[in-house]
Amino acid sequence: MKQVEIRSEVLGFAEQMEKRLQSHDDRPGWKKEPDAYLYDLLVSKVEKLGVTDFSDREAHLKLTTDIANFAMMLNDNMRRKEREHESRN
Template sequence: MSQRMEEPKTVGECWAVFKRFGFMKPELPLDDSLFPNALQLVQMHNAHLDEIERFTAANTAMREVLEWYEDDANWCGILTGSSNIHVDGGERAQSVLEKIQKNDSEAVILRPEVSWFAEQMELTLRRNDHKGGWKECSFVYLYQRLNEEIQELGNEYFARHFHSEPKWEGILREAPDVANFAMMLADLARRTIDKKEGERHDQPIESP
């Protein structure tokens, strides 16, 4: 199984995942209880492929470095100070280590719950795309909207005072709204920091 797998969206696709991994049990139960395990199998499989790709790339880079160091001509150039030979003081090996460390930091595997909730956030955003997005909104406006959504989320829970239990469907509907406005505030902060960093780097260097 060397190809990435798509996350299952139906019960039939869940059983297709199980069968692909060698689980040949009768196709019961036929309900949503299949999804968590099937989803976890797919995510583990894809994460495994990501790790293989990462180590393959690192091994390729390391092999190129070793081949350079094994070339006697390069070492002769270093020892003799030949101007037509690039003098390497370990830069190649260091660059490979930095690449490996960078890949390690980028390899973030999402928990199934986080992946599911992120999908709910995205679906909510798409339903509101006609409103024009949040890129031009101020911090104050987004903060006010966040508090309004928190209030609406709380109302769904405390509706149990009028019903036998909280309105869980409403909580599922409102929670992505809360998360999205928190995300928008974080995105505003990130873009502001990036802009200031860019302006700082764009400043001309003063002569001593």
């Protein structure tokens, strides 16, 4: 497999995502959460972003990072389920 070079913008965003995740390390995490629950959280953040004033830079940065994190959580859970399914077969 060809090694992927990570763009600096992606790396910077990933760092912001990780900071937001670490700020919630007191919570149990997403690995056992139902996909529907994570999806609902994702949609609620997107809806909130849609009504947030674009001049509120801080709110937009937090919301877009939260949206990315919820998408990552869903992706991670789906990929984990695929790996578990494949290991059983």
